[in-house]
Amino acid sequence: MAADKLKDGLRNAVKRIVNANHIDKTLVDEVVKDLQRTMIEADMNVLLAKKLTEKLRERALTEKPPAGMTSREHVIRIIHEEFVGILGDGAEIELKPQTIMMVGLYGNGKTTTCGKLAAYFQKRGLRTALIAGDTHRPAAYEQLEQVAEEAGVPVYGSPDAKKAPQVVRKGMERFKDYDIIIIDTSGRHSLEKELIKEIKYIKRVANPDEIILTIDATVGQQAGPQAKAFHDAVGVTKTIITKLDGSAKGGGALSAVAATDAPVIFVGTGERIRDMESFEPTRFISRLLGMGDLKGLLEKAEEVVDEEKAEKTAKKMLAGEFDLKDMYEQMEMLAGVGPLQKIMDMLPLGGGRISEEEMLDTQHKLKAFRVIMDSMTEWEMENPDSIKRERVSRIARGSGKSPKDIKDLLSHYKKAKKAIKGFSGNRKMRKQIMKQLEEGKLNF
Numbered sequence: 349m350a351a352d353k354l355k356d357g358l359r360n361a362v363k364r365i366v367n368a369n370h371i372d373k374t375l376v377d378e379v380v381k382d383l384q385r386t387m388i389e390a391d392m393n394v395l396l397a398k399k400l401t402e403k404l405r406e407r408a409l410t411e412k413p414p415a416g417m418t419s420r421e422h423v424i425r426i427i428h429e430e431f432v433g434i435l436g437d438g439a440e441i442e443l444k445p446q447t448i449m450m451v452g453l454y455g456n457g458k459t460t461t462c463g464k465l466a467a468y469f470q471k472r473g474l475r476t477a478l479i480a481g482d483t484h485r486p487a488a489y490e491q492l493e494q495v496a497e498e499a500g501v502p503v504y505g506s507p508d509a510k511k512a513p514q515v516v517r518k519g520m521e522r523f524k525d526y527d528i529i530i531i532d533t534s535g536r537h538s539l540e541k542e543l544i545k546e547i548k549y550i551k552r553v554a555n556p557d558e559i560i561l562t563i564d565a566t567v568g569q570q571a572g573p574q575a576k577a578f579h580d581a582v583g584v585t586k587t588i589i590t591k592l593d594g595s596a597k598g599g600g601a602l603s604a605v606a607a608t609d610a611p612v613i614f615v616g617t618g619e620r621i622r623d624m625e626s627f628e629p630t631r632f633i634s635r636l637l638g639m640g641d642l643k644g645l646l647e648k649a650e651e652v653v654d655e656e657k658a659e660k661t662a663k664k665m666l667a668g669e670f671d672l673k674d675m676y677e678q679m680e681m682l683a684g685v686g687p688l689q690k691i692m693d694m695l696p697l698g699g700g701r702i703s704e705e706e707m708l709d710t711q712h713k714l715k716a717f718r719v720i721m722d723s724m725t726e727w728e729m730e731n732p733d734s735i736k737r738e739r740v741s742r743i744a745r746g747s748g749k750s751p752k753d754i755k756d757l758l759s760h761y762k763k764a765k766k767a768i769k770g771f772s773g774n775r776k777m778r779k780q781i782m783k784q785l786e787e788g789k790l791n792f
């Protein structure tokens with residue numbers, strides 16, 4: 349199967365690098381050639397495979413490993429980064445009123461994912477409803493009804509309905525006051541003409557904002573062509589990879605993403621309604637590369653990354669850039685001794701020793717903030733200043749908190765940001781901290 353091939357090929361490349369006496373041009377060339385063959389055999393787009401491996405080769409031959417990392421670890425890290433690059437930075441579905449149509453072959457997880465998505469939106473304060481557009485399988489309606497109940501949203505349809513487009517038309521009418529409408533469709537075992545005709549018809553009736561392709565991670569070779577066929581028929585805008593919890597590590601999904609260019613927004617990691625995760629290209633590629641098995645080897649590499657991350661956060665803070673994610677991270681670190689405490693320690697007397705009591709209070713707040721932040725999008729976390737009235741009430745609805753709680757969080761954030769700006773505005777101190785950071789004296 350393609351997924352296994354890709355996985356094996358990647359792992360062999362990694363193994364070769366690990367076992368090499370030293371990294372030289374011959375080895376890099378061989379590994380790159382192997383990788384290219386593996387990718388093409390695994391049904392990946394040839395141009396994509398070429399582009400990726402060329403970049404890999406160039407980086408492996410020219411870049412120097414950062415301090416504390418061997419050249420072996422460095423090359424593996426480059427492979428990892430370049431594969432992550434194909435998948436982009438991870439995309440999100442917008443939290444705005446919209447109609448979503450699900451497509452995918454039979455058994456790929458459309459109905460299950462309808463429920464997961466409905467729960468996702470509902471939790472974030474958007475009124476959500478489902479339409480049963482699969483009129484082919486007798487049990488399809490009941491299955492959707494069941495996931496709708498779990499998500500706490502209404503469903504339109506009937507077990508006896510025969511014409512899917514008609515059901516969809518009526519459902520759209522029924523739910524016209526809802527924020528989010530998600531349409532389940534039927535799948536069949538293959539892409540028959542009838543199926544294509546039907547989903548095109550449903551698309552015309554519903555005029556969806558997003559058409560989400562669910563693709564089963566265990567589908568190997570056919571993933572690319574399947575995705576392309578759906579894309580050609582209706583234009584896929586987003587992808588959800590399902591069953592990533594299974595044994596196959598989803599190599600075929602890479603081809604699917606390459607075939608449609610529709611970014612992956614979530615992955616399904618189980619049958620239950622809560623088994624859906626935001627898609628993180630980094631984690632996905634780590635699984636594919638078998639990073640788990642390589643843990644020992646890469647531990648050092650990861651430490652370097654962690655240090656870099658801590659350093660980046662500190663620098664960002666000093667530059668006065670600071671978002672909700674940073675704030676949360678910092679609050680988490682307050683339990684131990686994190687960069688904030690270290691920097692605080694360098695401040696003149698009274699600069700900010702954090703008392704036991706404050707720490708407990710912080711932990712308490714953290715819990716409440718976590719719940720609220722779960723109802724926010726990534727974008728909102730990164731742009732907290734843009735969270736105004738409507739967003740405040742939506743987040744309050746989704747998290748089951750009061751608008752005042754949301755405002756408290758935002759005001760806490762503003763205070764933290766101001767404090768940081770305050771001392772980063774002190775040029776002398778800032779220079780001193782920066783210098784220490786650069787000289788590596790300030791270790792986190």
Ligand SMILES: Nc1nc2c(ncn2[C@@H]2O[C@H](COP(=O)(O)OP(=O)(O)O)[C@@H](O)[C@H]2O)c(=O)[nH]1
Pocket residue numbers: 452453454455456457458459460461535590591592593594615616617618619623
């Ligand atoms: N392990 C696992 N099973 C899943 C996942 N998503 C769906 N399934 C299962 O796959 C089967 C088919 O799913 P279904 O939603 O009916 O697919 P549909 O035919 O496309 O609507 C069901 O048994 C689901 O429970 C997932 O992410 N992980």
Ligand SMILES: [Mg+2]
Pocket residue numbers: 458459460482488532533534
């Ligand atoms: Mg279904």
